[in-house]
Amino acid sequence: MEKTFNLTRREDGIALLVMDVPGETMNTLKAEFADEVTQVLEEVKADSSIRGLVLISGKADSFVAGADIGMLDACKTAEDARELSAQGHKVFAQLEGLNIPVVAAIHGACLGGGLELAMACHQRVCSDDKKTMLGLPEVQLGLLPGGGGTQRLPRLVGVTKALDMMLTGKQIRPTQALKMGLVDDMVPFSILEQTAIEMALKGNRPRRKPKLPVMSRILEGNGAGRNIIFDQAAKQVLKKTQGNYPAPDKIIDCVRQGLDKGMDKGLQVEAAHFADLVMTPESAAMRAVFFAITEMKKETGAGDTEPKPVKKAVVLGGGLMGGGIASVTTTKAKIPARVKDINENGLSNALSYAYKLLDKRVKRRHMRATERDQLMALMTTTTEYKGVKDADIVVEAVFEDLNLKHQMVKDIERECGEHTIFASNTSSLPITQIAEAAQRPENVIGLHYFSPVDKMPLVEVIAHAKTSPETIATTVAFAKKQGKTPIVVQDCAGFYVNRILALYMNEAAQVLLEGQSVENLDKALVKFGFPVGPMTLLDEVGIDVGAKISPILEKELGSRFVAPSAFDKLMADDRKGRKNGKGFYLYGDKAPKKGKKVDETVYSVLGINAGAAQEHNQISRRCVVQMLNEAARCLEEGIIASPRDGDIGALFGIGFPPFLGGPFRYMDTLGSRRLVEILEGYQHQFGDRFAPCDMLKKMAEQDEKFFPEV
Numbered sequence: 001m002e003k004t005f006n007l008t009r010r011e012d013g014i015a016l017l018v019m020d021v022p023g024e025t026m027n028t029l030k031a032e033f034a035d036e037v038t039q040v041l042e043e044v045k046a047d048s049s050i051r052g053l054v055l056i057s058g059k060a061d062s063f064v065a066g067a068d069i070g071m072l073d074a075c076k077t078a079e080d081a082r083e084l085s086a087q088g089h090k091v092f093a094q095l096e097g098l099n100i101p102v103v104a105a106i107h108g109a110c111l112g113g114g115l116e117l118a119m120a121c122h123q124r125v126c127s128d129d130k131k132t133m134l135g136l137p138e139v140q141l142g143l144l145p146g147g148g149g150t151q152r153l154p155r156l157v158g159v160t161k162a163l164d165m166m167l168t169g170k171q172i173r174p175t176q177a178l179k180m181g182l183v184d185d186m187v188p189f190s191i192l193e194q195t196a197i198e199m200a201l202k203g204n205r206p207r208r209k210p211k212l213p214v215m216s217r218i219l220e221g222n223g224a225g226r227n228i229i230f231d232q233a234a235k236q237v238l239k240k241t242q243g244n245y246p247a248p249d250k251i252i253d254c255v256r257q258g259l260d261k262g263m264d265k266g267l268q269v270e271a272a273h274f275a276d277l278v279m280t281p282e283s284a285a286m287r288a289v290f291f292a293i294t295e296m297k298k299e300t301g302a303g304d305t306e307p308k309p310v311k312k313a314v315v316l317g318g319g320l321m322g323g324g325i326a327s328v329t330t331t332k333a334k335i336p337a338r339v340k341d342i343n344e345n346g347l348s349n350a351l352s353y354a355y356k357l358l359d360k361r362v363k364r365r366h367m368r369a370t371e372r373d374q375l376m377a378l379m380t381t382t383t384e385y386k387g388v389k390d391a392d393i394v395v396e397a398v399f400e401d402l403n404l405k406h407q408m409v410k411d412i413e414r415e416c417g418e419h420t421i422f423a424s425n426t427s428s429l430p431i432t433q434i435a436e437a438a439q440r441p442e443n444v445i446g447l448h449y450f451s452p453v454d455k456m457p458l459v460e461v462i463a464h465a466k467t468s469p470e471t472i473a474t475t476v477a478f479a480k481k482q483g484k485t486p487i488v489v490q491d492c493a494g495f496y497v498n499r500i501l502a503l504y505m506n507e508a509a510q511v512l513l514e515g516q517s518v519e520n521l522d523k524a525l526v527k528f529g530f531p532v533g534p535m536t537l538l539d540e541v542g543i544d545v546g547a548k549i550s551p552i553l554e555k556e557l558g559s560r561f562v563a564p565s566a567f568d569k570l571m572a573d574d575r576k577g578r579k580n581g582k583g584f585y586l587y588g589d590k591a592p593k594k595g596k597k598v599d600e601t602v603y604s605v606l607g608i609n610a611g612a613a614q615e616h617n618q619i620s621r622r623c624v625v626q627m628l629n630e631a632a633r634c635l636e637e638g639i640i641a642s643p644r645d646g647d648i649g650a651l652f653g654i655g656f657p658p659f660l661g662g663p664f665r666y667m668d669t670l671g672s673r674r675l676v677e678i679l680e681g682y683q684h685q686f687g688d689r690f691a692p693c694d695m696l697k698k699m700a701e702q703d704e705k706f707f708p709e710v
């Protein structure tokens with residue numbers, strides 16, 4: 001049987017321990033490796049000619065991506081998970097206990113259990129490569145670092161920085177890792193192995209104390225000071241998680257107990273908390289999201305059809321969306337983009353959008369100025385159709401007007417090649433209608449980005465009946481290169497994301513009209529787990545945008561989309577939200593210096609007395625079940641291909657709470673029978689907009705699930 005850990009002895013007395021999981025793209029830690037590692041370490045101990053050990057990965061571009069998440073998923077009981085953690089502790093202690101220098105040579109992803117492994121080594125050196133990232137992302141899976149990370153990290157970099165890393169799951173770049181003492185050296189990849197060997201030859205240096213700012217040193221040095229840090233962290237966590245995520249508090253507890261009562265106790269607590277977390281529904285949901293994303297990375301969106309290469313893109317319109325699309329095309333996908341706008345303002349806007357983002361990275365020393373300039377050179381501009389002939393894809397982000405879009409289709413068919421894809425970033429117009437003007441409708445597709453384009457991870461790829469599989473596969477591949485997670489959806493008004501969002505927002509507006517305060521409404525949905533409440537979201541997106549989309553959805557999809565009268569009243573008062581400084585909240589000079597304040601005049605505009613104080617969970621349930629019902633309807637109608645795509649669309653496009661795993665997984669948690677009962681109750685009380693869709697009603701008869709295997 002092929003081994004994962006291979007030991008090679010060098011003449012200078014250094015042994016290389018190369019980790020290379022056979023047949024897998026990335027190294028992950030699995031329970032079955034424990035015996036193999038123990039055996040290798042025994043061999044090292046027994047060989048007095050070995051003066052030092054260098055641990056390195058045999059994979060080209062990664063160190064170790066953590067414990068095998070599939071293995072964690074397979075745990076049947078908390079005891080299974082506790083044993084995994086305890087076993088990891090034992091093996092890492094054997095490594096740390098070697099009385100020769102042990103150096104980890106890190107290149108590529110060094111995450112979770114991978115970083116815990118590296119921290120059990122006596123020294124660490126990493127490559128300065130962009131691929132090298134260090135972090136403990138377990139919290140993003142609803143877990144905590146269960147391989148000693150909660151104990152070794154604070155001892156290495158200090159409590160404050162360790163908590164920050166573990167509570168956010170953020171990934172640390174090489175320069176930052178060196179600065180904070182997470183690694184002892186950073187070198188070019190070409191000399192990584194040699195440097196690690198030299199470090200091992202030089203022998204162990206006394207462990208450096210973490211370099212801390214004065215205040216942190218004072219606080220971290222004693223129990224009372226640390227308590228202040230822990231209490232502060234717990235408060236911040238609660239504000240962020242609203243108590244919906246169990247992992248962060250447990251992370252804080254592990255660190256606290258480990259520093260107060262010693263490493264052994266800390267590891268015991270870590271294993272126990274880790275085990276409990278593995279069994280939580282929150283972690284199961286977040287792990288499912290990881291598997292879904294991994295699966296989607298491999299899909300073309302069009303079965304076996306392979307994408308065609310995209311060597312050049314054109315973006316029509318240099319506004320907020322066009323600028324963002326051009327920016328991710330050049331800076332992330334590194335594909336030349338030519339921006340076409342009818343006026344120079346649009347063009348300079350697109351250029352400055354990209355420049356500002358890149359320059360921020362230069363200022364933070366994440367990028368060299370020369371690299372910024374090289375990337376900027378990929379973006380060119382034109383007010384006429386010059387230099388567009390060889391474009392493989394054109395993304396239009398012009399004004400939402402069907403005639404204008406038709407003009408764009410005709411222009412592109414005239415000015416570009418026969419193969420050129422025409423991708424529309426429309427958020428409301430059916431792609432079928434846009435394609436009506438095309439001579440080559442097979443090249444026409446929707447590519448719906450979310451604002452702000454550089455931050456929002458989702459795109460909807462919308463195929464109409466005549467879109468060719470090549471066009472779908474090429475557009476999906478193009479979006480992935482831009483760093484996006486694409487879901488392929490069928491053509492209908494609102495596509496998937498805006499369609500389910502619209503009903504949720506409409507319901508929130510109904511609740512508001514019943515006399516709920518704006519704050520209470522927003523708080524209810526934030527407590528449920530959304531990043532912002534619906535009123536804040538409306539202010540950010542633009543109340544006018546919501547008001548414009550509603551009639552289109554109503555016309556195409558029926559009366560359940562009728563917008564509450566609130567929208568008309570707000571539009572009559574010229575309330576567009578943040579963009580014109582007039583919305584549900586105060587902006588500009590009237591806004592408080594810290595936090596937000598409701599613009600109380602909005603109540604008189606709406607003609608309501610905001611005195612009702614419904615319970616938060618009642619408010620959130622009413623809004624959320626509307627979203628759930630519509631998501632199920634989208635699956636029923638084939639708008640989305642699977643519950644998985646529906647979950648990812650809502651998580652990445654709307655910020656549906658990750659701990660619930662997405663609307664479909666949440667519907668499974670509620671149970672189809674229970675959900676239909678709730679919907680019918682509301683239907684009785686508020687009308688037919690709550691009528692459960694046929695699919696849910698059928699599922700309720702058998703109490704069926706969307707993910708039967710769960």
Ligand SMILES: C[C@H](O)CC(=O)SCCNC(=O)CCNC(=O)[C@H](O)C(C)(C)COP(=O)(O)OP(=O)(O)OC[C@H]1O[C@@H](n2cnc3c(N)ncnc32)[C@H](O)[C@@H]1OP(=O)(O)O
Nearest residue numbers: 025026028065066067068069109112113137145146147294
């Ligand atoms: C006890 C410990 O404290 C607990 C833990 O360590 S929990 C795990 C913590 N680690 C993580 O969360 C990292 C998860 N992995 C990632 O984020 C990303 O895979 C990555 C950033 C490392 C690389 O991303 P990318 O280059 O796009 O590659 P990606 O397609 O995701 O992964 C490549 C392969 O590695 C697998 N993989 C990566 N990390 C994995 C993990 N931790 N467990 C299982 N499989 C993993 C993927 O499933 C995929 O498998 P495939 O080739 O068979 O499809």
